[in-house]
Amino acid sequence: MKNLLIIFTIILSANFSNAQNFKFGKVSKDELQEKFHPIDSSSSAAILYRNETISFYYTKNQGFVQQREVHERIKIYNKDGFDWATKKVYLYNGTQQKESLSGLKGFSYNLVGGKIEEDKLKKDGQFEEDNSEFTKISSFTLPNVKVGTVIEYKYKVTSERISIDDIIFQFSIPINKLDIRIATPEYYVYNKQYNLQASYLPKLVVSSENTTIPFEYKINVLTVNEENVPALVDEAYSGNINNYRSKMAMELTAYLNNLKIIEKSFSATWEQVSKTIYDSDNFGGQLRSFSIYKDELEAALTGVEDDFEKAFIVESLVKSKVKWNGNYGKYAQNGVRSAYKDGEGNDADINLMVVSMLRSKGVNANPVVLSTRNNGIPLFPSREGFNYVICSVQKNDEYLLIDATEQYSTNNILPQRVLNWQGRLIEDKDASRWINLQPNISSTESSMLNVTINEDLSVTGKVTKRLTNYLAYFYRNKYTKMIQEDRVKSLEKDKGDIEISGLSVENDKDATQPIMVNYEYELLDGIDEIGDKIYFSPLLFLATKENPFKLEERQYPIDFVIPYSEKSFVNIQLPEGYVVESLPQSTGLEFLDANVKFTYFVKQNGNFLQLKAQLDIFNPLILPENYKDFKNFFSKIVEKQAEQIVLTKA
Template sequence: MKKLTLLVLLISQFTIFAQDYKFGKVSKEELKEKFHPLDSTADAAYLYRKRRTSYSYINGVGFQLVTEIHERVKIYTKEGFEMATKSVAYYNPDSGETESVSSIKGYSFSLVDGKVVKDKLTKKSIFKEKKNKSYSIKKITMPNIKIGTVIELKYKLISPYTNSIDDLQFQFGIPVKKIDYNIEIPEYFIFNKRSKGFYNVPMKKTAKNGTIGSLNYRIDVFGFEGDNIPALKNDEPFISSIYNYRGGMKFELTQTNFSSLQGSIKTFSNSWEDVSKQIFKSSRFGEELNKKSYYKDDLQSIVGNITSEKEKVAAVFQFVKSKIKWNGNNSKYTEKGVRKAFKERVGNVADINLMLTSMLRSAGLKANPVLVSTRKNGVPLFPTLNGFNYVISMVDFTDGTSVLLDATEPYSLPNILPARTLNWSGRKVTKEGISSWIKLTSTKHAIEDNNLMVKISDDMIVEGLFRTKFINLSALNFRKNNNHIKDESLITKLEERYNIEIDDYKVVNKDKITTPIVRNVKFISEDLIEEINGKIYIEPSLFLTVDKNPFKLVDRKFPVDFATPWKESNRVFISIPQGYKIEQLPKPLAIGLPDNLGVFKYQITQSGNKIRVTSILQFNNGIIAPQYYSALKDFYSQLVKKQTEKIVLIKE
């Protein structure tokens, strides 16, 4: 009973000093708080987060979108200091209408000798950075941060782009004690509202009046109030983007109706067909596909007398990859335009892959663009223009097969797309105006095949040869991550990762992308085995051992996303040192996941003075649904337990 009374008291006190949210009025109780009452592991927390998004009418200009933000953040640890730097992105193209960030105010509050010390944010701590051709950032650094500090910040984001309301975010990587959001939309704008993630805050709808001169109109107000929202941290492995799974609300414009203002009615993304057609009609999409004269001569020399469809694809694909360099920008719309990108030899995703599609069509192939949402952009579950931020190319062959292509990645191959695009399904758009879903995930396993041969010297030093073959997406990723790095740096990384000393290092087929890439390493190590009381203890897979379960959560509500099916095969050959014999070998193990999702096979055998260790870890689906998480976690627990069992050698 005493414990219950204490709990009620704590909750009531928490409620009392969490109620005053007036800007600049932080309480001593908030500053004294040593840890979050409901999440003691939190490095920081939002004590309060308020957002108001509304439409403001300016004579001669029209409506503009105004978003006001007020944040109060408590810092509990040094790791929480990162919350004291805020980056506000806003649309700021080289030409055309721009957004702006204004009315920035902030304070840092700390408790010093029992007194509240208040430090004001100054203009010197506010910086403007150009992110790319389209976006800039206002970077705000709060002053005088300590453990225990509470920071408070307000700002406005003003946008002329009234058709797009930024997503509401209920959940973050830190807990939230209270949110208070209001979205106020004039009757002229009709939005679909879609929940995202796994945490929901109830919506309350009210209305109020607005005026433009003598004209009265209705404003729909959508309110969201939430308390004690748990963090969804970004510390679990194998996830495309944690943002996609944090609770929130999306607003997607479906119609504008200005008929009462002598305007027109416009309908937007009510269906996937509408979305596809609207994108295709854009001058920076469909019209770009029809431009051909700039590559006419080159195409003739590339294709020549080739008659095979697949050889044509290979020739055109390789030409575009080598001709145009990707500038790193994603978009479904061209940035420079295909002609300029071709001339300057650089462009964004759409510049390159729409050009590729056009050239493939001109070569007599049935090629079409495929709209994609990258892994970081989320999965478009409902008809939405903003859901796609990327485009690739697809060719349908006369034999009924097809191939997906992305010429932004120099190491990609037909049907081997870069990981960023492997996000469920894309939307193929044909020149006839028809669209359909296309599965993006490859059926080909990303393969890493390891061979490790070692011998143990009399003074217990391990000498060995380590050969790894990378195939499919594994090869693409290896080339992309390593081909530009000097061997000396790669050797250092491997030595640190595996606790070995490398005597020789060589990579074969670095640029022959149609063949597997092979890495050969000659090494020695004093740290791979243990000698205790005359016995030798060896982890059978040596430095290839999986010794920790990557899955820590009791329950996981979002999928495990490997991006693609994958397979890792290990073969380890250990020469038994002279004068020793085997006392103990781990027993074999074969386990599987439900519905043929994955398998682990492990076996150790002896032949003469050789020990052979064989293991295969294979997943047949790139995405493991949440209902299989418990089975996957147990699967890895068994795997770790088995791989960490020791071979024991004793003296003869």
């Protein structure tokens, strides 16, 4: 019966969709009266209609010019959906190629007294800002948006670029009706590839048309016409959700001349991709030696023989001289010379500089191009699939990976954004290969907790915590710039009625050393007293209180990012006049061939109770087909940590 009801709802929704008028401005009372989405009732908003049309027209002076037209109608169900009333359009703003936005129209529709009232987007709701050296943002916010509002807008982007941005099929809210049309002249050959990690893949229809304007040629046409596109819902520990978004990449792979013969070919294989990247003046041209840094480099490396030690010194030198401007790119934005002189550059300026310096000193250093976590994983040979570059240093069979854009990253401890499967190491225009980017050493968080139970049943003691590798890196990025008061508040959060004092941190600014955190605490709600017995969880505020994996089904992998180990050592002094009635049972749990292990051991040693709990994540990626088993496994961990020690009066 339940399944029949769901099917009926979907059919009813589809029929309503077909009956809707999606002509711009033809918003209906039914759309405005709708209180929640008929299929996804939890959604804060829904795209009622999205139409995207990409085409090219020919001009005598410019040749083919790209034109992208967007028309979107969105329903706002609650306050969480208000953000959808603001739209940002990213426009390329290069020195030779530019994009411009035109034809912008927008309205907000509300039902007032049974009548539809509309508010027009005006100039005071439109804004422009620079995003980077090569992009600007044209944004607009629709007026008078309330719960129940329907907004609608359309605009046109004219581009001198031949490259086509990714075609997005899925957003964080559902789409009722999606119409996409991409029409490209036969002279441009594009490689088309779905994101195969997406759980939703639309049907793509391929056709062709002929035109005689302004001359005779064929147009290749791709269309997508879909209904009820599901929302892309973020899930706990899913990594970057964009990796699982339904989308299609279209990369220019060749030009044809008037005789329909390939005039220039780009990325057909990964070797060709690497060669094309290396041949750029803004990549391979930046790897030679530059005189501007010669004297400082010479002084810094005097007497240093070991290549890895040279790499560490060069990384530190570059960090001291050049700051990252926040821009991504596989190509240098300013160039090594200008970046060193001006003290600022993008990731390629900085990391190609590291390669250049090390090569000038005979070190086997090479650039590694990669796709950041928010850019997805390139599944087919693609120049556009790479958007970042780091440095690799090889000594015998050992490798160091370096990203000098951040203060607290260090050798083989890279920013989280670049930990995305593998990168392409490019030695020269003829030699390249894949290199693993995933951490192969475990990071550790070890906590030692001393516990004293006082007469008033408050708990006091001291915590000593040691963090290594990536966990130390994450701590530094989160806490080092905080003032002491904010650090304490952050530590006290979600730990119950606790007061932390005497906080001290060692090595928080030295990325080569583990971090040591020490503090004292007083906990007022850690003990329950019933009659002549007291009950408490031995892990107190260190315990995981609830299972973060709550969904019945999961579409995406669980991504813990890095292999790591959490170790907790607890030493509890028995309060005077009490004896142990019961202790939790020691246990060991394993998941999927010991990819994840949990051990829990507790014993009495004289007047002390001693506990060791350890969670080891050896493989940080849990696939969706193993989700239910892992969810149950993690529930057992939470349950075990919640088990209580029972003390009774002697």
